[in-house]
Amino acid sequence: MAFWLLKSEPSEFSWNDLLQKPNRQEIWDGVRNYQARNYIRSMRPGDLALFYHSSIPEPAIMGIVRIISDPFPDPSQFDPRSPYYDPRSSRENPRWYSVFVQAIQTFYPPIERSELKKDHRLQTMELFRKGSRLSVMPVLAEHWQILTKYPYKLEELP
DNA sequence: GCCAACGTTGGC
DNA sequence: GCCAACGTTGGC
Numbered sequence: 620m621a622f623w624l625l626k627s628e629p630s631e632f633s634w635n636d637l638l639q640k641p642n643r644q645e646i647w648d649g650v651r652n653y654q655a656r657n658y659i660r661s662m663r664p665g666d667l668a669l670f671y672h673s674s675i676p677e678p679a680i681m682g683i684v685r686i687i688s689d690p691f692p693d694p695s696q697f698d699p700r701s702p703y704y705d706p707r708s709s710r711e712n713p714r715w716y717s718v719f720v721q722a723i724q725t726f727y728p729p730i731e732r733s734e735l736k737k738d739h740r741l742q743t744m745e746l747f748r749k750g751s752r753l754s755v756m757p758v759l760a761e762h763w764q765i766l767t768k769y770p771y772k773l774e775e776l777p
Numbered sequence: 778g779c780c781a782a783c784g785t786t787g788g789c
Numbered sequence: 790g791c792c793a794a795c796g797t798t799g800g801c
Contacts, residue, residue, distance in 0.1 A: 628799090652784075674799050732800085750782040752798050 622758040623658065623668035624746060625684070625720070634670055634681035634725070638774070643722040648693045649703040651715060655755035659716045660690045668720065669758060669766065671746070672729075679729035680766070682774075688719040726771045740765055 625647060637645055650656055666686040672679050692713035695703035708714045735741050745756040
């Protein structure tokens with residue numbers, strides 16, 4: 620099982636948006652970077668990921684999601700009305716991939732980036748590498764162990 | 778709003 | 790293949 624971090628701008632799709640979806644599941648689509656795409660393609664059901672809010676005054680890890688599908692071609696690349704439409708993509712030759720995710724745990728309070736930066740054990744996270752902009756990135760098991768000890772409340776599924 | 782870092786595009 | 794120009798990301 621592997622660990623990941625998924626970025627989202629809350630104005631686009633927030634943690635709360637995910638919690639309000641049926642069964643707290645949603646497709647993770649719109650990734651349009653090849654390295655991030657490659658990470659998505661290496662995901663497997665059962666992998667876990669941190670859900671991170673970016674591009675806001677206080678960026679933070681909001682919760683944990685489980686990857687609940689195998690990777691599959693991102694449907695939005697074929698949809699001319701989608702902002703993620705890619706005319707160079709075809710169904711025979713898809714460029715971009717998605718997975719389904721399900722929220723399983725909410726950090727309470729959220730783990731703010733400024734808090735993470737105070738933990739010297741976490742400074743080697745990809746998230747803190749200078750110039751790191753990937754919206755999908757792997758998380759080391761040693762970092763995962765540390766992060767999951769932060770306070771959280773379990774979210775019971777309906 | 779600023780700006781560094783990075784990715785993509787396209788002329789040559 | 791090189792690289793300048795441009796667009797985007799995202800913390801601050």
